[in-house]
Amino acid sequence: MTRSEIKAFFKAMRPYLAPSTLDELSDCCDYLKLPKGTALIQEGKRHHYCYFITKGAVKSYYLNDGKEICSWFAFERETVSTIKTFAGQPSNETIKLIEDSAFIRVNIKAFKALAESNISIGRLTHELLIEHAIFLEELLYLKSKPGKERYQELINAEPQLLQRVSLTDLASFLGISRETLSRIRSKS
């Protein structure tokens, strides 16, 4: 992916970013492709990058009694990091690729420095934080419902999930057992 493609990516994401801002931003970025199964961020470790998915898919999870609990999935054009990473603290989640994927990667320190010197990048990080919080609130709302409704609402809102996420991961995300998910699906 060329530098001008990186700029086009951010321009599509936030049309308000001026050409000079896109120059500054893309200077801090690099591009990388990684195979399915790679861990982008690991539970318990500090990381220094924020990622934007240009192709592929990831899941975020943490371990509870040795069992993976999925907290979310992300796909093309979505921003991927953990808030703890953003805050400079060790992550409490692992982010792993569930497909061969490609990312634009930004160093968080450089990103924050830019945000302080360039007001529209400041606006971008502010908006990313607000969107992340809204996303988390929607997750909480979803998770407050009974399992059956959780599945149906989710599939209604994002039918493409079923094509790209294993039912095992989906069940753990929904907070129900694989078997229960299978039964919910066979009845509807």
Next chain:
Amino acid sequence: MTRSEIKAFFKAMRPYLAPSTLDELSDCCDYLKLPKGTALIQEGKRHHYCYFITKGAVKSYYLNDGKEICSWFAFERETVSTIKTFAGQPSNETIKLIEDSAFIRVNIKAFKALAESNISIGRLTHELLIEHAIFLEELLYLKSKPGKERYQELINAEPQLLQRVSLTDLASFLGISRETLSRIRSKS
């Protein structure tokens, strides 16, 4: 509460705020006392203020099939708003006082304008957003556990909750029925 008490409140909250910044900030604030039961923010409506609790307690909830589902509680020195309110959108939660309470109130537009003109207020709003996101992630983590553990971890982390929150609200927050909470409590 006098203007200098308001300044002292923010100074205690963020020691990095300079006297001149505290002046600017406190100019946008007012102070108000409200009785138990008052709704600070209502589901479906747009609101224009962010609150800081100086005394008292609130709960946030939304309705599902006519039933209240508590999403969080907040107490002295905590910041109270909804992220949707912050984003200028109608709130999807109602925030109601569960004790007679007192607040410092800031107009969100003025707060955001200050954040753009004064870099340390910008830092403050940025930090508030990050803390809110971390708070939501911890809630999600808590809610991914079985009901019994949710209760025990919560009471372990915040024993004072039991003194200030009704068991009905606590059960709805934990996502279990009142009766189940009562049984969990009587066994432990």
Next chain:
DNA sequence: CAATCTATTTGACATATGTCACAAAAACTA
């Protein structure tokens, strides 16, 4: 393509939790 491995489905069963009804306790109110 056969062989192997992984993911998903199904059955049987135990258990946790919700619901409803009612009792007891506590908090308000006049």
Next chain:
DNA sequence: TAGTTTTTGTGACATATGTCAAATAGATTG
């Protein structure tokens, strides 16, 4: 304080969900 309302606790029961084991389907590899 007595009466009323609200909150909390208990019992009985139905049901949803988890767990374990095994079968089936699907994917991957040589």
